[in-house]
Amino acid sequence: MPRESLGEFEQLILLAILRLGQEAYGVPIIEEIENRTGRSVSQAAAYLTLRRLEQKGWIRSKMAMPTPERGGRAKRFFSLKPAGTRRLHAARAELLNMWEGYEPEMDTR
Amino acid sequence: MPRESLGEFEQLILLAILRLGQEAYGVPIIEEIENRTGRSVSQAAAYLTLRRLEQKGWIRSKMAMPTPERGGRAKRFFSLKPAGTRRLHAARAELLNMWEGYEPEMDTR
């Protein structure tokens, strides 16, 4: 049974798509996550997760035409479906609830 | 290779231990997570994750003496080790970074 809450990497992918808007295809999605988290993201990990998210009905994708640049292959653009948007929103709410009241000083008791 | 960041459920467990302080043993840990997240947590999931966290050196545990109540078996109490505290702190920083700038209104564009 799939879990109710989003996985962490899934969240990162959805957030990246949301933030990138019209420019949300594989390569920038990976860069966005790398910039934001500071960790490196393999292409395979990203594309696999994108496919899984699409299968679950949280995002949709569409191939675009190639662009006239060196190596400018056709890109697959992604966007959030309503269900994905709701998931993302719910994930944030859960996190807020979970960490609410936490103060870093608690760590050093 | 284990991942650098904590899993979501692992975070919940560590946070529950931190919050419960002296009272951090299996049953209240489970209740704390259920209350905070609204989802139900199986005992197996909790104890298994507790064991994994201990194996990784993020928490320690100690059996206490039985208490004189009906069914009052010996309890295994958990506490954070420094490494676990650091992980928890780092996990929070990552989350803040990841969601920074996100506004719920972004969802409804």
Added chain:
DNA sequence: TCATTTACTATACTCTGTTGAGTAAATGAT
């Protein structure tokens, strides 16, 4: 003695995340 309560365990499995390598379609240089 035995049902009940509280606390913890075993085992097997699915889902999520990661790795390492590879394919495909475009341009640019020779």
Added chain:
DNA sequence: ATCATTTACTCAACAGAGTATAGTAAATGA
């Protein structure tokens, strides 16, 4: 034209995190 290079995406196998179902163990109270 051919072939190296760039950009974009794919395959397959595996490891790690999370879940489900069921069970064991040690206490009390009737």
